[in-house]
Amino acid sequence: MIGNACRARPKARTNAAASTMAVGPWQIVVIALVILLLFGASRLADIGKGVGEGIRNFKKGLSDEPEGDAKGSDAEARTERKA
DSSP states (O other): HHHHHHHHOOOOOOOOOHHOOOOOOHHHHHHHHHHHHHHHHHHHHHHHHHHHHHHHHHHHHTTTHHHHHHHHHHHHHHHHOOO
16 A cells, blocks of 8 residues: 555656647738738628628528529429420
């Protein structure tokens, strides 16, 4: 029993790469400032607007999916009539 109490426990290994590659709030601020300097405020506003419109159109396309399927079957029917 005494021998077991003196035995040192192995240290838990930590992932050194994960802890050094973590992005903190200061790194995010620095990255944002560099992007702002590279592109400028007006260009970033245009990029944000474009991304927002793209997401909006994507969501609209997902909700309009059943109508798109019906149009696709009409197009197939037209090609069958022509043949």
